[in-house]
Amino acid sequence: MNNPLTAATNAPSDTSDSSDPAGPPAPGLSLSVIGTGYLGATHAVCMALLGHSVVGIDVDENKIRSLASGTLPFYEPGLQELLRRMLACGRLSFSTDFSAAAGADIHFLCVGTPQKPDSPAADLRFLDAALARLAPHLDRACLVAGKSTVPVGTAERLAAFLRSSSPAGDQAELAWNPEFLREGHAVEDTLHPDRLVFGVASRQARALLDACYAPVIADGTPVVETDPATAELVKAAANSFLATKISYINAMAEICEATGADVNQLATALSYDNRIGGRFLTPGLGFGGGCLPKDIRAFTHRAKELGVGQAVGFLQEVDAINQRRRQRTVDLITEMACGDPAGVHVTVLGAAFKPDSDDIRDAPALDVARMLHQAGAKVTVFDPKAMNNARRAYPDLAYADTLEAAVTGAEIVALLTEWDVFRRADPAALGTLVQRRNIVDGRHALDAEAYRAAGWDYRALGAPSKLPAPVHDQAVPTAEPLVML
Ligand SMILES: NC(=O)C1=CN([C@@H]2O[C@H](COP(=O)(O)OP(=O)(O)OC[C@H]3O[C@@H](n4cnc5c(N)ncnc54)[C@H](O)[C@@H]3O)[C@@H](O)[C@H]2O)C=CC1
Numbered sequence: 330m331n332n333p334l335t336a337a338t339n340a341p342s343d344t345s346d347s348s349d350p351a352g353p354p355a356p357g358l359s360l361s362v363i364g365t366g367y368l369g370a371t372h373a374v375c376m377a378l379l380g381h382s383v384v385g386i387d388v389d390e391n392k393i394r395s396l397a398s399g400t401l402p403f404y405e406p407g408l409q410e411l412l413r414r415m416l417a418c419g420r421l422s423f424s425t426d427f428s429a430a431a432g433a434d435i436h437f438l439c440v441g442t443p444q445k446p447d448s449p450a451a452d453l454r455f456l457d458a459a460l461a462r463l464a465p466h467l468d469r470a471c472l473v474a475g476k477s478t479v480p481v482g483t484a485e486r487l488a489a490f491l492r493s494s495s496p497a498g499d500q501a502e503l504a505w506n507p508e509f510l511r512e513g514h515a516v517e518d519t520l521h522p523d524r525l526v527f528g529v530a531s532r533q534a535r536a537l538l539d540a541c542y543a544p545v546i547a548d549g550t551p552v553v554e555t556d557p558a559t560a561e562l563v564k565a566a567a568n569s570f571l572a573t574k575i576s577y578i579n580a581m582a583e584i585c586e587a588t589g590a591d592v593n594q595l596a597t598a599l600s601y602d603n604r605i606g607g608r609f610l611t612p613g614l615g616f617g618g619g620c621l622p623k624d625i626r627a628f629t630h631r632a633k634e635l636g637v638g639q640a641v642g643f644l645q646e647v648d649a650i651n652q653r654r655r656q657r658t659v660d661l662i663t664e665m666a667c668g669d670p671a672g673v674h675v676t677v678l679g680a681a682f683k684p685d686s687d688d689i690r691d692a693p694a695l696d697v698a699r700m701l702h703q704a705g706a707k708v709t710v711f712d713p714k715a716m717n718n719a720r721r722a723y724p725d726l727a728y729a730d731t732l733e734a735a736v737t738g739a740e741i742v743a744l745l746t747e748w749d750v751f752r753r754a755d756p757a758a759l760g761t762l763v764q765r766r767n768i769v770d771g772r773h774a775l776d777a778e779a780y781r782a783a784g785w786d787y788r789a790l791g792a793p794s795k796l797p798a799p800v801h802d803q804a805v806p807t808a809e810p811l812v813m814l
């Protein structure tokens with residue numbers, strides 16, 4: 330069989346062609362994916378691409394209707410085209426009916442595990458409910474593979490439930506196969522992950538996961554086989570490490586701010602040390618999203634339950650450093666507004682928690698926009714993909730439909746999510762639209778010198794300000810034709 334990973338990379342995205350570019354349906358496994366959000370929809374589509382027959386199941390009727398009609402209910406680069414191709418070739422379907430999962434070889438659990446509303450703990454209600462709905466349909470030997478991020482010990486509890494509540498009894502086995510994909514790179518990360526982690530309790534479970542991921546493994550991806558508890562912990566440890574790395578550099582940014590040192594140069598110097606590396610070492614507004622913040626809190630909570638809270642006590646500091654970045658960004662904007670943002674027109678560029686995503690869960694940009702709005706600033710937000718989600722969640726903020734409209738008349742521009750379109754914007758052209766050339770680069774994403782050369786007062790968190798002129802005294806040049814936006 331051709332490796333479908335190669336087919337995915339080379340295939341055209343035109344779905345009007347009746348010949349399936351991924352090749353004819355391959356004799357793969359039968360899979361169900363329970364929960365079709367950011368993770369589950371990506372997993373379902375990519376597993377179909379690997380040659381398996383996949384049904385995606387969710388309790389959200391609108392989401393299932395949308396997916397079944399070939400419309401991705403969220404933005405993820407490249408996924409929409411693949412969804413249509415997999416639906417067209419007949420290997421992928423969606424349903425709200427759990428009986429559609431009956432007979433599958435592997436059932437992947439991909440439902441949400443958000444933070445509880447009133448506690449740092451993970452809310453496992455959705456996972457428990459999903460397994461309770463699935464279990465009655467499991468009447469033959471099969472594997473239930475958890476992919477959601479869960480507190481260590483969850484798999485053991487769910488395995489006992491599965492054995493006692495499914496008609497298959499001991500023939501229905503539970504494994505944990507945590508997921509490490511990043512939003513914005515979800516397809517690439519699923520098809521070419523850094524590693525696969527199989528938390529299994531039997532050779533049959535390992536064999537089924539090997540068969541499922543065969544093309545990915547054949548591509549050279551390392552597999553770590555372990556027990557389910559270790560697999561659950563790998564995920565918590567990985568996200569905690571990533572969050573720690575970000576907060577570490579942001580802690581250095583705080584020190585730089587107190588000393589006039591430059592955190593960008595510091596990060597660059599650190600990154601040349603191969604033992605440290607440069608990834609996840611970009612200072613700025615810090616991390617948000619549906620995962621890192623809630624995962625470090627859930628991990629801390631679980632460690633306390635286990636009596637080893639001290640072991641990860643530092644994660645509370647990681648969280649605190651991260652939250653302080655948001656307030657510091659508001660403070661920097663307030664400084665630019667001569668100490669009071671009330672009535673000042675602030676344009677916030679970015680709403681998603683990161684570029685190339687429309688996900689606004691715990692989005693730092695929107696949190697800052699909210700704080701500024703509460704302080705009386707006239708806040709206008711623009712994001713290339715997250716506008717609908719942002720409007721729904723923060724109806725009190727003002728929104729613009731284009732970058733140009735967003736910055737027109739701004740007294741302070743704050744770049745808070747580093748979309749490429751913002752990075753590429755021409756500072757001189759932008760400068761013709763604003764009322765004042767004041768910019769806060771919350772992500773160290775812009776060319777500071779280019780902005781300064783174009784007459785902007787450029788400031789970034791943790792970088793020396795090199796103030797060119799008092800904020801409200803700058804003359805604004807007359808409007809010139811706008812190019813390169
Ligand atoms: N979003 C990401 O990039 C990644 C997420 N994860 C983990 O994957 C899990 C899911 O995350 P997301 O996909 O981001 O969440 P999401 O909120 O986008 O999707 C969760 C889906 O589960 C569905 N659901 C809820 N209760 C259900 C039930 N009883 N039966 C069937 N479906 C049900 C919801 O309707 C929703 O569509 C979380 O544990 C998360 O930590 C892990 C790696 C990457």
Ligand SMILES: O=C(O)[C@H]1O[C@H](OP(=O)(O)OP(=O)(O)OC[C@H]2O[C@@H](n3ccc(=O)[nH]c3=O)[C@H](O)[C@@H]2O)[C@H](O)[C@@H](O)[C@@H]1O
Binds near residue numbers: 508617682
């Ligand atoms: O468990 C999950 O759901 C996922 O969480 C993160 O992925 P994701 O949240 O999609 O995005 P990241 O690229 O990790 O970025 C997270 C946040 O950190 C911020 N960040 C990232 C890197 C950096 O150097 N500095 C920084 O502030 C980003 O702006 C963003 O707000 C992990 O990177 C994935 O491996 C994991 O699977």
